[in-house]
Amino acid sequence: MQTIDDGSTIEITPEKPQLTTLRAAEFRPSAPRMDWRGRYARRLYLIDYVVGLVAASSALFLRFGPDAAQPFLLDYLLLTLLFPLAWIAVLAINRAYESRHLFVGTDEYARVVRSGLGLTATLAIFSFALDLRLARGYVIIALPMATLLDVGARYLYRQLLHRRWAAGERLHKVILVGHARAIADMARRLARESHHGLGIIGACVPPGAVDDELPGLPTVFGDFDNVAGAVSLSGADTVVVLSCPEIDGPALRRLAWQLERDEIDLIVASTLVDVAGDRTTIRPVDGLPMLHVEHPRLKGSSRLIKAAFDRVGAFVLLLLSMPVLLVLAALVAFGPGGRGPVIFRQERVGKDGRLFVLYKFRTMVVNAEARLQELRNLNDTDGELFKMRNDPRITPVGRWLRRLSLDELPQLLNVLKGDMSLVGPRPPLAREVAGYPADMRRRLAVKPGLTGLWQVSGRSDLSWDESIRLDLTYVENWSLAMDLAILARTVSAVVRSSGAY
Structure with a gap:
């Protein structure tokens, strides 16, 4: 209740x-229209003002230091006070306060990023046209910080709303x-x-x-x-x-x-299935609204940006996680559950049906594949995927690694090699793909991912049809903003450990 x-x-x-x-x-009887959406938007103004002030003040402090005494510092103090208002104005121009862009989806965050780029371009044009000598360090600190802080603040604020929705409020x-x-x-x-x-x-x-x-x-x-x-x-x-x-x-x-x-x-x-709003445009023809559907972004410059983002991101994450990888490798090699290889290699199906070798930390006993057939009738999921909540083949260390998704870390090498992406559909086995109907093969149009909608939405707790639907949703509606949102949600999904077994 x-x-x-x-x-x-x-x-x-x-x-x-x-x-x-x-x-x-x-x-x-019919109650008055809910006004919480107006209050939500008004609070966003306050959040954006605080974010703008924090970013501008940080830029002032970092660029000029606490003891700066330059005669032109008063100009930057005035700019720091005006920056939050300019930030709010640019967000309003980009319609970042309209209800249709808030609450769900990544459109809100994309508009914040566009606002940051737009304000950067505006300052560059005005400083060049009016011969204003803005300190580049101030601008380089203030605008990226405002953009990143605002995306994070709006995300946290939205999570509070989602919690209230989940509670029935x-x-x-x-x-x-x-x-x-x-x-x-x-x-x-x-x-x-x-x-x-x-x-x-x-x-x-x-x-x-x-x-x-x-x-x-x-x-x-x-x-x-x-x-x-x-x-x-x-x-x-x-x-x-x-x-x-x-x-x-x-x-x-x-x-x-x-x-x-x-x-x-x-x-x-609409009867359209899994088509995001930014792919649709309504154009009236003689008073009849026509819904135009754009094709998915499967090729082009945006995909090149995604590929570069994947390689750079995987390289940085590998460097940062190297000490953790060494510790985990030692636990797998010498922990309980039998001696065997540290890295488990398995052939998976990648983009356009190409086969590649996927890397994971070994979480099962050495003869796990040979014992699979005797456990087939104990499958806890439907469809082609085999999963057991209490799989006897999993080692004690492996169960812990799976719970925290740490067994997936070696797949950063797959991303670095170009076989996988940081975000994408779940990498399937060849026997799973053999059972796909024609429409499911659409998920092979992009590279599989280290994480994806399937992971942040419940992982193994999802039904087979639901996991496939999420993969197709990702393929049809991909954007860089969606990738960033999924990466952010992955952290909370790993902490919750929901569906991880």
């Missing part, structure tokens, strides 16, 4: 263990409109991920289409003609319309007119 901001409670029923619903006895109370099976499928999709802010409280289906035995179907309030009444009865603030032939253009327009009186959000769910 959980409580939403307006006092209503959320109950998760035993029959529908993952479905968020409200008790019918506690439905109330500040959720959008949603009415789903569509066919029963489509509604049940959408409810299951939303139940898999708590960081969306949508709490389903009911549904509207076609007349006579209610199926009480359909798993995952929320409380049905009525048919398509009674959506506004369902919103008023339940206190919903959002209506999500799923694709169905009964709701055509005129019907959707009439529904929008009914909902706008109470400022109820209307969301039309």
